Amino acid sequence: MSRELFTFHGGVHPPEHKSESSGRPLHPPLLPRELVIPLRQHLGNPAKPIVEVGQRVLKGQMIGEADGYISTAVHASSSGVVTAVEMRPVPHVSRLPDLCVVIETDGQDEWIERTPLDPHAMSLADLRMHVRDLGIAGLGGAVFPSAVKLDPGAHHCPVLIINGGECEPWITCDDLLMRTRADEIMDGVAIMRHLLGSLQILVGIEENKPEAIAAMQAAAARLDFAVEVVPVPTIYPGGGAKQLIYTLTGKEVPSGKLSTDIGIQVFNVGTAQALARAVRHGEPLISRLVTVTGHVLRPQNYEVLIGTPMRVLIAEAGERDGATGVVMGGPMMGVPLASADVAVVKATNCVLVRSAELFPPLPRELPCIRCTRCADACPAALQPQELFRFAKAGDFGRAQEYHLFDCIECGCCNYVCPSHIPLVDYYRYAKSEIWAREKEKRAADLARERHEFRQFRLEREKKEKAEKLAAKTQAARAQAASAQPAESPATAPSEADARKALIAAALARAQAKKAETAPRNTEHLTPEQQRTIDEIEARRAKIRELAHQPLETEEKK
Amino acid sequence: MLAAIGVMVLLAVAIGLVLGWSAVRFKVEGNPLAEKVDAILPQTQCGQCGYPGCRPYADAIASGEADINRCVPGGEDVVKKLADLLGVDPKPLDGALGEPKPKSVAFIDEQACIGCTLCIQACPVDAIVGAAKQMHTVIAKECTGCELCVAPCPVNCISMVPIEEDLPHWKWKHPVVMMKTVRTETRA
Amino acid sequence: MPAPFITGRASVTQVMGWVLIALLPGIAVYVWLFGPGILITLGMATVTALAAEAAMLKARGYPVKPFLVDLSAVVTAWLLALSLPSLAPWWLIVTGTLFAIVVAKHLYGGLGQNVFNPAMVGYAVLIVSFPVQMTQWAGPLALTGESLTLAQSAAAIFGGLPKGTLDAVTMATPLDTLRTGLLQQHTVDEVMVQPIFGQFGGTGFEWLAVAFLAGGLLMWARRIIGWQVPLAFLAGVWLTAGFLHFYDAGRFGAPWFHLFAPSVMLGAFFIATDPVSGSTTPRGRLIFGFGAGLLTIVIRTWGGFPDGVAFAILLMNVCVPLIDQYTQPPIYGATRTGKDTQK
């Protein structure tokens, strides 16, 4: 029964703080008055809204459809009326708003008609389409659309790993899920097995969850196929996909590749359960388990409707004085939120209320002393101190050479650093800067291409015109030779005159129209605006001059 | 004596081989400098540098005619990269050419547009679509924000709208370093 | 501020504090062997270092307190003090410390930025500039028979001791004795019979070395230092010395003697392990340590200075960027990529 486990490099042992919330039973869903459901809850393209303001929607009704392959649908979590489709604050580090569907619930919680699916009666591709349209995305935190991950494609996926690691401190929702719904999880595993054709199924659960391990082992024993439930050592980030793969199989996901490239696919236990509900009951992903913990009176796990404002949960768990902020997720990788007014999304596994006692402000940052504690703790076996040096100096090329993009942003380096440098911040900054620059570069390349094409087009037009003119003059000469009066020179100016007249007429029309609408006239310009316009004018004149010079000389030749 | 000569000859041959190999290995084609410079320029094609576009300016830099601090949209960043590339000291932007502005795209007030096509003729990257007497529109994705279309418009219906940061374009900021005291930060 | 929101207990103060604690056994043995004079030296170096550090921080616009309590300046001061001769005059101590803190540390950018080990820079400057004063070692108690009192030491350090008395209590160190002996065409065996050479590393000095070794092991047990640098350093010393000794036992000292001349233990566990100026990769640390050990023997044997540890470490400091660059360890996802994935 016992299998050989492998120990990955690094890792840390932060205080677990799991007992606070794991002792209490699951709290049934609350029905808030207003649900705010973001359309971008998964990686890939955001869902496209398909409801209108004022429309009544039922619980489970699709309100946003998947847009493209890497996308999933979004559903109403309860029945009610759509009151807005607008930009609202969402739980994201940027604290920027995003497009959300706002539903005023009617309290009836009326389900839409649900049709269970028979996975064996349909093609795998169809089944995946259904999974996508039922909004299933990875519930472990990355929220990658599950339908995509369930498509083995060209890769053969003999090994399926179910991740019950839950290594982040404070969070216990997966633990509770495994303790109470092990059979449903296993049912989801059976569907995954069907879709992926996996031969070997491993469930990795950290040793600090003995009840969950027992429940899952019991559920596994009831299956008609083999599932191995493996207790793994408790160490952060042992529940990271790459780390769990290594612990269980001794294989490393090659840098820059996906786990499927080595024949392994990993799903979170919550995803398996959501998949089972979706397939067996036709229920879309409209709720999930969320740990509400930290600085609250009654830390507990909640079944939460997607779109429920976090404030509702915190109020239910008992708000306390002295809260200093709310984090979505755990203390190592969580997202600090601007306020508790944002809604729970598919990625929300934990609502962690901070206070000065539980999360004292980090000590002052000192310079790096190159002690390499960070390197010793890095589960990706990177050299965080070097990455930090390059990222800070803006030497992103070197940072990439030192494998910046293999950093999983786990925060271990940060945790052990005696100088308390916010190392991960620097990595995130460097990564996002590199992406932005690549984007800029692509935009510049596009602009260059279009500009070059335009140059080429102008050149060609000019040539064509010149040829035409030459042909015309030749014809005129031929006509002159036959002693006919030449008319052609007169036509050109008259054509131009006609065009000018047309423009003038249009101008008059537009000006009349403009006089009615908001005047945006040159008369009302501030001197500043006037100056910029003059500048642009002057620049243009100069450019015209410069641009025409070489061409003219060419023509003269 | 003979041995010494032999060693010298061998050494010379070896160095020659290395040199020859590196010449092949690191062969450069065409006029790579202008191309490298062009790759750094933002391709806004705005002409603020005094040249009719980014490529002509790149050629001018490569041939040593133009200074590296003339690209306003590129800002200090481009100056720094050019300085790196050319192995010269970076210098501040030429202030006479204008101040860097937040990146914007052109926006045509479609109510007022008379379809004169003048803006199309001005746009260096063909980012405006429309035909004579038809309403015109800017393809925001392709607009470089060069402002060249603003002035020619006879009805002043083109305005520049700064690009607002939204979720997909959001960037992490450089972490705040609080190592020094405020006093020197303001001084530095 | 984004995640993580928690941090471990480690701090620079704690790291440096452990280094200081690990030096205590060595200091105790020092006092027992050479009298309490070292305490004066330590105290003076500490005060000078802290004052210089505070002044430099202020001048560079850094907040003084959080940087002073990191204790890095104290570590530098103690390491320098322990490397100096026990009866070095006060101005020597102050000059060395000032140089270490002001030039070697702060002019290179302060904590974490210095390329060279500050204490060793201070030592090197002193030994180049004041070679004579740098030999004022009190003879070990066991040989001189009398211990210098605190007052006597103070007098020696502050220049209150007449020349004759000073000469009476100072003695050449074993390394010096060996060097001079060899220069006078004696063989190692002839030199080594002198009483200054104790059981295995020089009378008294050998116990000092053992105390430093104990402190080093303590730091290793507390994970303040890794095993790579000290082990490689000692191996470098032992193998090089052993090789030379094997080649010609008459001209080259025995490896054990070299190992337990105390500066090697101090260097291996406390100085070469300085994280800032050392290598940061596991393999790099092996190279760094071994190189420093090898150079120590080379300089001891052929160099013009009584001891080679300082110069060896400084030389290796220069090589660190190069070593680091070529010894990057494989990352996750790059080690077993080629392995067959089917099983």
Ligand code: SF4
């Ligand atoms: S743990 Fe901190 S101080 Fe130590 S090397 Fe890493 S970044 Fe530098």
Ligand code: SF4
């Ligand atoms: S955040 Fe990145 S660099 Fe730091 S320990 Fe984790 S993987 Fe390594």
Ligand code: SF4
């Ligand atoms: S100033 Fe405008 S045209 Fe000139 S290089 Fe910069 S972006 Fe290109």
Ligand code: SF4
């Ligand atoms: S639309 Fe206007 S601002 Fe945009 S690229 Fe074209 S000319 Fe420049």
